[in-house]
Amino acid sequence: MAADATTPPARPHALRRFLDSDLGWSFRRSPTAVLGALLLAILVISAFAAPLFAPQDPYDLSQLFVDKAELPPVWVQGGEWPFILGTDPQGRDMLSAILYGTRVSLAIGLASVAAAMAIGVSIGLVAGFFGGRTDMLLMRFADTVLSIPTLLVAILVSAIFRGLLPAGIRDNFSAVILIGAIALTGWVQYARTVRASTMVERRREYVLAARIIGVSAARIMRRHILPNTLTPVLVAATLNLGLAILSEATLSFLGVGMPVTRPSLGTLIRIGNQYLFSGSWWVVVFPALQLGLIVLAVNLIGDWLRDALNPKLR
Amino acid sequence: MSMKRNLLAAVAALSMLAGGVAEAKTLKWGAGREIASLDPYSFGETFTLSVLNHVYEGLVRYTGDLKIEPALAESWETVSPTVWRFHLRKGVKFHNGNAFTADDVVASLERVTHPTSPLKGNLPAYKSATKVDDFTVDIEVNGPYPLLLNDLTNIYILDKEWMVANDALLPTDSGKGVENYATRNTNGTGPFKIESRRADAQTVFVVNKDWWDKPVHNIDRIEFTPITSSATRVAAMLSGEIDFTNLAPLQDLPRLTASPDVKVLQSNELRTVYMVFNMKDKLVESDVTDKNPFKDKRVRQALYQAIDADAVQKRVMRGLSRTTGSLVAPAIPGYVPELDKRPPFDLDGAKKLLAEAGYPNGFSFLMNCNNDSLVNEEELCQAVASMWSRAGLKPNLSIAPRAQQTPKRVKGEFDVITFGWATEPMIDTYSLLVQVLHSKSGSAGVFNWAGWGDPRIDELTDKGGVELDPKKRIPMMTEALKIAKDEIMFIPMHQQPMAWAIRSGSVDVMVQSPDNKPRLWLAKVK
């Protein structure tokens, strides 16, 4: 009860606080950041609420009718309700497919960035805090990962795991494989960032003091060092989210990503690409547009955040 | 300074050269994929072999409408039921000027049937070849075998002297990791020679002026370019960068037809597409774990009736396929129209049959499809799966490139697959019977991946395989097809469409044969 009573007012409060802060001030003054935030909010809400209002469940094969295939958008002659953005060659409603596809793309993007961040921050903290041999080993490992281009690693990992898993399970795990493939190369940047600031932080007096009074290493890292290294990590994460979404799309476009039965935006573009010259432009144009919009929104926010949090540019 | 001038001179000379070549009659061919190698025994891939047929030839060949005619052999007879005698054409020269003789035939047959040859299976009945004189060769087969000539259309003859000189008497052995001279070099007898090759970029064929046959074609030069992306291929066709493609995507045909400069050649090929069941004791991935529902004929019947073949034909195949109830195409010996009828599409009937068989709520199963093998296979698979799910079934789709799916298919790790069979290079029902429908035994039933078959079919196939009289042989094969149909062993879908496109401004005549192989020695350019 008490929690219920306090939570609702806390929200506008937090928003208020954000808008009044330095960061909020710079946010309000940046039209591109506001535009990005609004765009992203609309896209995220519509994507995750898709099951509530999408005309069709594109995952349910029995709802697809081939005789409704390749209908144009409703405003074009030959279009039909409720297929607002038309249908694909399977009779899949484009709007529903795009909304569900956005959900897949966003979820994979967020999860892979989160995974990369978790791995990278942990490794960076450990390497920076303990130094010496541990540091050297971890950083050599990071160098090795960095010596293979990201896209290549992602293609290989994706192709390999798809080959290893039994056919039936494979499709259900496609998303997990993609997340792993993208995170596997993404963590190095965070590790390096965190390691650098950890090495600075650990010689600060408050850390020395904590050590002297016998606080455990894990606790020092978590409680004291971590919060002080997070700003650059968050900026990097925001910018990487856009890249992760693009990576997923590229892999799906090359055919080593999401399967047609669980299409992401990249898969939709791959399918649509085959219809580029057939006149069914809506099959490729709408998913491509949506993909561009999401990444644009994320990048606008990331761009602003980087500049806003860079003390040198104030 | 002088270096620069030299370079400029070289560029100028080169562009003059290019100008000179452009006056020759050139055909720019944009293919759907690259050929694997220049060695005709490297890789049993139909497309590679059909391209290399412009350079190399067999003892016999198919005409444009798939009749067998003499090529490097002028005539032949059977000396005994197991020995065929071939009389070779005289005065034929290889591209390097060497004369064609019986030694070349024997060496080539030995090469193609060598244990490391991937094409060994293309000549299943071969036992030995002996030179009788310089222009006569005897080929011995394992037993009476009616289809030797059909097989030989695909076995090209290489020059023995040339192979000996370049250490290429044996086919490439991937295990040894050694490249074969014939992989990058050619020396055939065919209507064209290879002038240059950059793999994945361009292979240039030039006319062989000393060809033994009177050329029907008037082509001086073929520029073969693989363009795997179908959108790019269509773009190149529309912009005139290529004159001919043997793989025009179905969805782009209206766009290509609409262009005044492009002409689409469209027909049905020999390949018939089926849905094939796992007939082992249990399903691979299903909620029915104790038995295999597909063993019940009512279930197979239900799946057959739940497919709306009309919708598939109209939408997925864009009205271009030939819906069929037969397991072989009309042009294949053994086909009869009575076996071509399908049961009508009947969703309620299908549900009723499923309920009778004890699956009123359907069951789940694993459906394995390629996405780079049959025409619009990915779309076909999804459409059929969605029709089956409306009958209450729960197909789980697994769609991937052929390279990844084939190992699983071969091991029978599927419940349903899409499957196509063209009966090539035999062009005879026997090919389907002995390789696919026959139960696995010896060299028969190699493609019987998941335990289907019928003893009656085995018996008819074995009898037909040694019967030399077509009047007796063909009814046997039809009888076997009827049994397969009555048992609903497979669900036939259609004969695939094939579509080529040419620039009407540059191509005059193009012969499109039902086996979907370009034969440019029958073509004419403007």
Add this chain to the structure above:
Amino acid sequence: MLAFLVKRLAEAVGVMLAVALIAFTIFRFVGDPVELMLNEQASQQQRDELRERLGLNRSVPEQYFAFVANAARGDFGISYRNQQDVFPLIAERFPATFELVIVATVLSLLIGLPLGVYTAVHRKSFLAQTLQFLSVLGVSLPSFAVGILLILVFSVTLGWLPAFGRGEVVKFGWWSTGLLTKSGLTALVLPAVTLSFFQITLVMRLVRAEMLEVMRADFIRFARARGLSEPAVQFRHALRNCLMPVITVTGLQIGNLIAFALVTETVFQWPGMGLLFVQAVSFVDIPVMAGYLMVVSAVFVAVNTLVDMTYALVDPRLRVDTVGGGHGR
């Protein structure tokens, strides 16, 4: 100094060994080439024989040692698909990819540098703001979509530029170049633009950020105080000081561009290493996949090492730092 060079080289070799290990161990477990190489009509016995000849039935460590020993000699075996030695197969296609990457890099510098300087100097102007916004758009568009769009406009609709391939090439020994013929140059335009699209925005944003930082530095204030003209300050002093990071990043990006070229090469049918690799992936052509991974990583590591060494030569502080207590001790 020598010690540093040796150490850096040893590290590079170590990394390459690790890559080789990864290459082998993972490739060993993908797909089954046997089914692909054999004819449709092959028997089980033929399948087993081939498996044996390919060495696929030996133990994994045995196969691994064979792989590393051969790779060190540049021998990755023979391609399952092309039946040609893998190394020449890749080498043959290397010039195509290399020219594409270099041209894209040059393009990105030619366009990215001036734009970066402009947006930094006139930070608040409308044009600079617009450019900055467009640069975000540039990094947000997937390169395959850009490629498809360019084909649609310039090849199909306008008919100005070829949609695929590399055009006519001139051979110099084993190197083939498309830069000397008209058809080669026109064929290069669309793929190079597609590949450089992302890179242009990267350079522009980097230059802008660096310029903004440098412009606040003391020596710029002094230069201004000395009464130097604004363009002289911007170009002679400021830009010069941010060229080093720009060149470093451009150098380091070359490896990434080579990898990213595989998307461009797929869309434009550009006969480079990337196209070879993509086809190898769908064919499960393991020797080619392994060879490509090794070659690209080698280029990557070589460039990184070179950049590091150049740094050490240019900036002695770094050298001491790295050799002495590089890790902050």
